[in-house]
Amino acid sequence: MIPNLCEKIIFKFPWYIVIKKLFLNFFNTLLFLIFLSLTHVNADELFNKGKEVFLGAGNCAACHMLSDAGSNAMVGPNLNEIRPDIQRIIMAVRNGIGVMPAMEGILTDEEIEAVAHYTSIAAEQ
Numbered sequence: 262m263i264p265n266l267c268e269k270i271i272f273k274f275p276w277y278i279v280i281k282k283l284f285l286n287f288f289n290t291l292l293f294l295i296f297l298s299l300t301h302v303n304a305d306e307l308f309n310k311g312k313e314v315f316l317g318a319g320n321c322a323a324c325h326m327l328s329d330a331g332s333n334a335m336v337g338p339n340l341n342e343i344r345p346d347i348q349r350i351i352m353a354v355r356n357g358i359g360v361m362p363a364m365e366g367i368l369t370d371e372e373i374e375a376v377a378h379y380t381s382i383a384a385e386q
């Protein structure tokens with residue numbers, strides 16, 4: 262009875278399915294890791310581009326304090342204190358608010374997206 266059962270498990274069980282599953286799992290994990298590293302690189306690029314805009318074309322550093330950007334200006338609110346989320350930054354940058362000039366037309370949509378991405382992350386630190 263028992264040797265018979267062993268024989269069944271070893272010879273009748275479709276091991277190729279297990280091996281195939283293991284292989285597919287391994288393959289999927291690999292793809293997932295590649296995907297993760299690619300999106301990570303992209304996120305870093307957006308962050309760096311946003312920092313460039315913050316210090317350069319957007320001129321944000323002339324008015325705002327943000328420690329990651331090394332800026333100490335106090336015309337506008339300290340971004341490390343108000344910790345604005347992406348939507349709030351996009352609104353302020355596109356349309357302007359109070360003394361802050363609207364940047365729509367001055368910055369491209371990509372630059373606004375990048376600077377909002379950068380500022381929202383940098384402000385949390």
Ligand code: HEC
Binds near residue numbers: 338349353361
């Ligand atoms: C000329 C100075 C100036 C520049 C340049 C400037 N800001 Fe501002 N910013 C201000 C002032 C002043 C306020 C406060 C406005 C108010 O509440 O009346 C403000 C407010 C903000 C707010 C808060 C908005 C809210 O909803 O309360 C964010 C976020 C912001 N700025 C981000 C930026 C970014 C990002 C840039 C660069 C693209 C930038 N600012 C460029 C002066 C400036």
